[in-house]
Amino acid sequence: MKLYLASGNAHKAQEMNALAAASGLAVEIVSAKAVGGMPPVEEDTGTFIGNARKKALALKAKLPTDAWVLADDSGVCVEELGGAPGVESAYFAGPQGDSAANLRKLVEVMRGVPAERRRACFLCVLLLIGPGGAEEIFEGRCEGRLLDEPRGGTGFGYDPLFVPDGYAASYAELGDDIKNKISHRGRAWAAMVEWWRDRS
Numbered sequence: 001m002k003l004y005l006a007s008g009n010a011h012k013a014q015e016m017n018a019l020a021a022a023s024g025l026a027v028e029i030v031s032a033k034a035v036g037g038m039p040p041v042e043e044d045t046g047t048f049i050g051n052a053r054k055k056a057l058a059l060k061a062k063l064p065t066d067a068w069v070l071a072d073d074s075g076v077c078v079e080e081l082g083g084a085p086g087v088e089s090a091y092f093a094g095p096q097g098d099s100a101a102n103l104r105k106l107v108e109v110m111r112g113v114p115a116e117r118r119r120a121c122f123l124c125v126l127l128l129i130g131p132g133g134a135e136e137i138f139e140g141r142c143e144g145r146l147l148d149e150p151r152g153g154t155g156f157g158y159d160p161l162f163v164p165d166g167y168a169a170s171y172a173e174l175g176d177d178i179k180n181k182i183s184h185r186g187r188a189w190a191a192m193v194e195w196w197r198d199r200s
Contacts, residue, residue: 003128004030006052006059006071008038011156016070019180019189025196029070032059048073048087049137052127066131074124074184076158078146080110080117089158099157103150106161110146118146122162122171122184126192136195140187155179 003020005013013031020027032038039058043051056071063069075089085092085106093101110118126138143165150160152172159171164182171179180186 001027001068002030003027003068003070004032004035004059004063006032006038006055006069008032012072015176015180015185016072016189018176019186022177022180023189023193025193035059035062043073043087043090046087048075048123048125049127051087052125052137053135056127056129060129068131069129071127071129072124072185072188073127074122076106076162077121077123078106078110079119080113086123103158103161106146106158107149110148115145120144120146120162122158124184124188126185126188128192136192138188138191138195140184140189140191142182142184142187 005016007013010031010033013029016029020029038055039062041055041058043054045051045054052071052073055073056069059071060067060069073087075086077083077086085102089102090097091102093105121144122142124140126140128136128138144163146161147163147170150170150172152160152170154175155170155172162171163169164171167174171183
């Protein structure tokens with residue numbers, strides 16, 4: 001079975017396919033690129049669920065009525081910043097959505113903030129829309145803290161700056177196998193897999 005991913009982010013497609021393979025779920029994650037690209041979507045709802053829904057509906061409008069579409073909206077929420085960047089994580093440094101610039105800005109904004117005030121969490125919402133518009137929502141969260149400087153060469157986005165609770169390494173140092181088990185997206189995916197198996 002195919003799940004069409006409402007994202008133009010190649011990293012997300014790779015991560016989702018790895019999660020599908022690890023879970024044993026018999027689905028293939030198909031990037032929006034394979035069906036002509038992700039339609040432009042203004043992520044302006046102010047919520048992870050609202051943004052995910054807009055993305056899912058935009059892609060579903062291009063597909064057959066019986067297609068299943070999966071959308072993801074996620075971000076890092078920093079206590080010291082009142083939950084920011086949050087839903088604006090992809091555009092923290094400006095509307096161009098430059099991941100490297102977003103990471104640099106968060107490093108600078110948090111410059112000099114002591115360790116005890118660097119708590120953060122990654123939050124992910126997966127929204128699944130099936131035939132007839134049936135909708136399911138799954139949420140995953142990973143608590144942790146921010147480093148002073150990025151570390152690690154894998155992962156993407158804010159991964160090099162975030163250390164999950166119980167670990168000394170950043171998301172970008174842990175490697176995909178560990179990260180996919182404990183990450184916000186991995187936990188949201190696990191909730192979706194449980195639902196999927198219950199309905200089978």
